[in-house]
Amino acid sequence: MTDESTGPARSTESLESMPDWEKRFRAPRVGLPDWAEDAPHRSLFVSNATGTYELYTWDRATGDQRQATDRPNGTTDGTLSPDGAWLWWFSDTDGDEFGVWMRQPFGGGDDEPATPGLDPSYPAGLALGRDGTVVVGRSTDEDGSTIHVLKAAGDGEPARPVEIYRHRESADVGDLSHDSTLIAIEHTEHGDAMHSALRVVRLDGSVVAELDDTKGGTEELGLACLGFAPVDGDSRMLVGHQRDGRWVPMIWDPATHEETALAIDLPGDVGAEWYPDGSALLIEHSHHARSELYRYELATAALIQLETPAGTVSGATARPDGSVEYLWSSAERPPAVRSTTGRTVLDPPGMKAPGSVPVTDAWVDGPGGKVHALVQKPEGEGPFPTVFDIHGGPTWHDSDAFAGGPAAWVDHGFAVVRVNYRGSTGYGREWTDALKHRVGLIELEDIDAVRVWAVESGLADPSRLVLAGGSWGGYLTLLGLGTQPDVWAVGLAAVPVADYVTAYHDEMEALKAMDRTLLGGTPEEVPERFTASSPLTYVDQVRAPVHISAGMNDPRCPIRQVENYVRKLEERDAPHEVYRYDAGHGSLVVEERIKQLRMEIDFAERHLPATD
Numbered sequence: 001m002t003d004e005s006t007g008p009a010r011s012t013e014s015l016e017s018m019p020d021w022e023k024r025f026r027a028p029r030v031g032l033p034d035w036a037e038d039a040p041h042r043s044l045f046v047s048n049a050t051g052t053y054e055l056y057t058w059d060r061a062t063g064d065q066r067q068a069t070d071r072p073n074g075t076t077d078g079t080l081s082p083d084g085a086w087l088w089w090f091s092d093t094d095g096d097e098f099g100v101w102m103r104q105p106f107g108g109g110d111d112e113p114a115t116p117g118l119d120p121s122y123p124a125g126l127a128l129g130r131d132g133t134v135v136v137g138r139s140t141d142e143d144g145s146t147i148h149v150l151k152a153a154g155d156g157e158p159a160r161p162v163e164i165y166r167h168r169e170s171a172d173v174g175d176l177s178h179d180s181t182l183i184a185i186e187h188t189e190h191g192d193a194m195h196s197a198l199r200v201v202r203l204d205g206s207v208v209a210e211l212d213d214t215k216g217g218t219e220e221l222g223l224a225c226l227g228f229a230p231v232d233g234d235s236r237m238l239v240g241h242q243r244d245g246r247w248v249p250m251i252w253d254p255a256t257h258e259e260t261a262l263a264i265d266l267p268g269d270v271g272a273e274w275y276p277d278g279s280a281l282l283i284e285h286s287h288h289a290r291s292e293l294y295r296y297e298l299a300t301a302a303l304i305q306l307e308t309p310a311g312t313v314s315g316a317t318a319r320p321d322g323s324v325e326y327l328w329s330s331a332e333r334p335p336a337v338r339s340t341t342g343r344t345v346l347d348p349p350g351m352k353a354p355g356s357v358p359v360t361d362a363w364v365d366g367p368g369g370k371v372h373a374l375v376q377k378p379e380g381e382g383p384f385p386t387v388f389d390i391h392g393g394p395t396w397h398d399s400d401a402f403a404g405g406p407a408a409w410v411d412h413g414f415a416v417v418r419v420n421y422r423g424s425t426g427y428g429r430e431w432t433d434a435l436k437h438r439v440g441l442i443e444l445e446d447i448d449a450v451r452v453w454a455v456e457s458g459l460a461d462p463s464r465l466v467l468a469g470g471s472w473g474g475y476l477t478l479l480g481l482g483t484q485p486d487v488w489a490v491g492l493a494a495v496p497v498a499d500y501v502t503a504y505h506d507e508m509e510a511l512k513a514m515d516r517t518l519l520g521g522t523p524e525e526v527p528e529r530f531t532a533s534s535p536l537t538y539v540d541q542v543r544a545p546v547h548i549s550a551g552m553n554d555p556r557c558p559i560r561q562v563e564n565y566v567r568k569l570e571e572r573d574a575p576h577e578v579y580r581y582d583a584g585h586g587s588l589v590v591e592e593r594i595k596q597l598r599m600e601i602d603f604a605e606r607h608l609p610a611t612d
Contacts, residue, residue: 020354021408024334025594026051028348032315032327032337033058037230037276038130039084040320042106044068046076049348053588055089057106058346066108074588077123080106082130088114090123095584096553097122097508101136115150117161122508122555125173129180133203134159137173141509145171147185149203164205170513174198174225179232182208182254184225190217193513194395194433198223198239200254209254213241220433226271231278238272238281242429247271249281263301264294269426272296275318282318286426288361289374289399293324293340306340309333312401329402331359331376356407359400366449368422368434368442373450374398376406377415377459384415385464385608386454388447392471394423394435405597412601414466415459421446439518439533440479447476448484463489464608467544468600470494471557471585474548475535478565481546482538490607491546492600495557495585498548498565500534506558536561539568545575545607549596556585577603 018026031046043058050067053074058065068087069075078089084106091111092099098121103114115136124137124145132152139145147165165171167189174184183203186196190212197212213221224240226249235255240247249272251260264270268287275282275295283294283303291313293306311330318324325345329335334353337345359374377384387409391398398418406416420427421443423435435442447467454460467477467488474496481491497503501523504515516522523530531537546569550562559580569576579599587593 015351019411021404021411021597022594023351024353024356024404024407025590025597027334027351027353029335029353030056030337030346030348032317032325033346034080035317035319036080036084037082039082040276042080042084044078044080044087045346047348048588048590049350051590055087057087059106068104068108072589073583076588079126079128081128086114088126088128092584094553094582095551095586095588097555097584099123101126115148115161116159117150118148122510124171124510125186127173127176127183129176130178131180132159133176133180135173135176135183136161137171139170139509144168144509145187147171147173147183149183151203164201164203169193170510172196175228175237177228177235178230182228182235184228184237186223186225188513190214191516192217192220193510193517195220195222195242196224198225198237198252200237209257211239211252211254213243220429227274229278230274230276234278238274240271245430246428249283262296264296264303266294266303273316273318275322276320280318282316282324284313284316286399289359289372289397289420289426291399293326295324308338308340310400312399314401330400331374331402331406332356334402353402353404356402357410362417362450362453364450364453366422366446368446369431371422371446371450372420372427373453374400374418374420375415375454375459376410378410378413382415382459383455383461384459385413385466385604386415386417386460387466387468387604388417388419388451390443390447390467390469390473390476391418391420391424392469392473393425394421394443394472395425395432396472397424397426399426404593408597408601412605414604415454417450417454417460419447419450436518437520437529439529440476440535441483441533443476444480444483447480448487451487461611464611466490466492466604466608468492469496471496474557478535478542478546478548479533479538481542481544482535483541485541485543488544489609490604491542491544492604493546494549494596494600495551495554496548496562497535497557499536499561500530501536502561502564503557504530506560508555511556536565536568539565540572542569542574545577545603547577547579547600547603549579549581549599551583551585551587552580553582553584575607 028049033043033045036042041060055069055078086103088103091102101114102111104111121138124139127135134150136148148161150159169188171187174186185199200208226238229236236253239252247269271284272281281296295304314327316326324340362373364371397420455462474493477493519529
């Protein structure tokens, strides 16, 4: 990284006095580098080296690294053209996720609109072809989902977008074939936003093939496009499916409609991507909150494990030389970009993040089956004041990965419990799909089962329990404070759903579709379900002091519905604090993240009862 990208200098004295929890946030980090398919020496990565997460280009041949974007609220969504000549990046306004694609030369230069003729929208996929073909997915409240093709004119004139797809339900660009003749579309025209179907079309939008495991929305089986084969003339596509009760890959040829099962006998979810020559697949296996990598030889069906440390692989990519680069961490050790050659791929200069404590696993009997929880605790004997740090999504799961928030709580003497409740990914299709209709209440049943275990095992002090989370975790926090008022001593809700009906009407279109799937309709169609699942319904039962933080430009958990909830707290003088900040669904600015966590820790310490 160049000197300009290492952030403001800090004196040795200030570094020595800085607490470890702040160092974990301020230490420079880098993401897994993406690379141009036809110019693999040209790479793109995300880093917080300046104090804000931005995009950086990296020429591996020369070693040059350049900060490519510089915006007050950060930039993380970008890709390189196949020839490596251009960096494409998505330009929104202060984190509102609504904007247009821009591009700039890889070596630097002025930004220019990349898709002239297309109005701002929420992004719904982007695919760049070797011949200059561009496929852009868009989502707006007015038009629903649309997909457009921009074909290079060849006369120096900008390409004009041609709409090839439109539907009210959610759809995304899956991929563009290696020869730029076929487009894969993931869609939910059947109305189930949690289980996509696949359609392959030509550049004019004419249909080549359909693959729909939902059978028109009658079965809860999803498909995911994992990419066309990286070889000209090969129309095969790697597809993720749920036919075996979990995510596993297969190969589908839309030209012949042939499906090829893969002999991968691993428990848990299995993801895959092509090796660059198309002869093998890179397999990413996730099971019980840990992950590992394999190489699958297509010719022999041999499954060869690649050596990685115990923990979590957050992303991996196969390089043309056959090596694999991956982003790895564990709860105990900070992230690192490594290679199967044994070397560290990227090592940002400056301060290194201190480690933390490892996680231990707890499997607790819950109403829907065994609930998996990850536990971290400080030194000494319990019971400890305990933070139940609830993940967002809800289609996500906590894993044995490095996280600055839980580590900070442990530094302050708290135990931290993270619960992979029903609705979480990583534990099979039935566990994820259990989240229907009684939304929020189902997850809280699992969280409560783990809470009982934590108290009875001597881990958690029952009088000093904190319910906390962001996004969907913030929603569950507010819902839990109202439906379980005798349990929690403090609540910390970041960017939450607080008033489900208003949130539905104000949120981005793709999330409206998700809510219709989860709850079985709109607020007008199933008002009793929205009422039962809304924190606003139970706000008068909240007894615990609550801290709420919200982004003023958040399109996912919009500010108006948060204000409705806060107004109800104010009307009865309920103890609460609200922090509003000028960004979207969270912040990409390091100091802002530190500020918010510092406020939450201070709030909890002020409001938790003192120990004897």
